[in-house]
Amino acid sequence: MLSKGHVLLITAQAPGKLYIAGEYAVVENGFPAIIVALNQFVTCSVEESKDFGSIVSRQYNENSIYWRRQGDEMVFDNRDNPFHYILSAIKITEQYARSLDRDLRLYHLKIDSQLDSDDGKKYGLGSSAAVTVATVKALCEFYQLPVNQNMIFKLAAIAHFEVQGNGSLGDIAASVYGGWIAYHSFDRQWLAQQRQYLNLPQLLELDWPGLNIEQLNAPANLELLIGWTGSPASTSTLVDKVSLVKAREQLEYQTFLAESRKCIQRMIEGFHQANVKIIQNEIRYNRELLKNLSSFSDVTIETPVLTKMCEIAETFGGAAKTSGAGGGDCGIVAIDRQTDLTDMFEQWTKNKIERLRLTVHVIKQSVTE
Structure with a gap:
């Protein structure tokens, strides 16, 4: 103040x-x-x-x-x-x-x-x-x-x-x-x-x-990388589109929900164990779940540029996927902190993917709960 x-x-x-x-x-x-x-x-x-x-x-x-x-x-x-x-x-x-x-x-x-x-x-x-x-x-x-x-x-x-x-x-x-x-x-x-x-x-x-x-608490050797595709997306519009298929594709949608819950629970356990491999495996599995959702809802979640970003990251041992509603915006990569990323970022640049140099921001609690 x-x-x-x-x-x-x-x-x-x-x-x-x-x-x-x-x-x-x-x-x-x-x-x-x-x-x-x-x-x-x-x-x-x-x-x-x-x-x-x-x-x-x-x-x-x-x-x-x-x-x-x-x-x-x-x-x-x-x-x-x-x-x-x-x-x-x-x-x-x-x-x-x-x-x-x-x-x-x-x-x-x-x-x-x-x-x-x-x-x-x-x-x-x-x-x-x-x-x-x-x-x-x-x-x-x-x-x-x-x-x-x-x-x-x-x-x-x-x-x-x-x-x-x-x-x-x-x-x-x-x-x-x-x-x-x-x-x-x-x-x-x-x-x-x-x-x-x-x-x-x-x-x-x-x-x-x-x-x-x-x-x-993230594992000490977990590095988070962010790639931006150059095209913004509207989250609320995409969420509305997916919500329209809930009734039509009820069984597939319920399967998606159940698998997503299990995936995130396993990933949380990966954080508890400080195990980067578990976290990476579940990021990859979550990407597949979202691809399936995209297929039966007919909503574009992973754009061609995001697919390219993920493919490049995977060749360097990173686990990559879209972030948020997809349809553009950013993708994320979870990778081991020791990895040499020079070539990966060069390939991103060639494919018009901009690395956002952002880090995780931790907030200290100002008031005792």
Whole structure:
């Protein structure tokens, strides 16, 4: 927390993420995935203001918006804006602040994201989740709300879900807890129902059905490599497409879910044993499961460029697959840290695959659970 003259200035950040395994299955209640937080961040700063508030992003300079208070409501000069996740995070956090009898104030909120490149390339690192988490964290500090990581996760999950309406919220968990996590998704239909009857303090106190988040320690000799294909993909659109085949291909879909769960459970055990070979084997198996899902759902998950990236990595002993919804964006490789990767990266470059030089970001818990 900084003080600028007598004006309160608070800064919070949240890391981006990539899925390692368990994609698509994790959108079903209680199903697991493994996700990792990365050292690229969304930063949110909040500065108290006297006359009016603003929301500004370096990425959306032409779309800065200004607002005033009318009672507890925010009144905007301009409703046509790209800040849906930020506004939802503000709404939910301020609802929580009011439930704790905090007076709502005016402030300037600034967002700066490293998750897309300066020329606007989208890498698929979960920017909507990270901006939601960073905004919630900054405003919780601004209003001095008594929160821990679990509560920040729940506030950000509610805010994100109310905008997107689908997805597992695993990217929110990665942005809140950091490092490597095993994430079991909760029942979002239950959440939507409870929102109608319970206030936020009650909802934050409850155990959410199916939710489980476990921090994992990666083996010392595990190296995570990330390759970007140059073409962005829409996660929510791809998830919607796959959901359409659930009824039509029910048996195959249920088989996919059951095999994905077993695969991720074995991979978690690989982390517990610090065994890179187990982790690699399950990454390869998860890739095959996703290929099969792609085949019976008729949704392109592994694009030709991602296939090439994986094939090159495999020749160097790496276990590789798509990350997240696929359809473009990034692929991941789990490989032994001792491997000489010079030739591999040269082959990636020849095939227009950009290595993203990102590392795992670990977050220390700021509040004792």
